[in-house]
C-alpha cells in the first residue's frame with residue numbers, strides 16, 4: 868500500500884484511509900477529486916473525472932469544499 872503523508876492510498880481512490888484511523892472525506896472541486904482528514908487537517912488530490920458526480924455539482928459547492936480545507940496542508 869502506498870503512503871502519502873498520513874494517508875494510505877489503496878488500489879482505488881475510494882480506498883484512501885488516514886493512517887491514524889481518522890474518518891476521511893471525499894469531495895470535488897470542479898472535476899478534481901480530493902480526500903481530506905479533518906483530524907490531521909490535510910488533504911490530497913486523488914484524481915480527476917473518475918466519478919461523474921461532479922457534473923451534478925456547481926461552483927457554490929466547489930467553493931464551499933475549497934473553503935472546507937482552508938488552512939489545511941495540501942500533501943502532494
Ligand SMILES: [Zn+2]
Pocket residue numbers: 873885886887888889904905906907908
Ligand atoms: Zn488523520
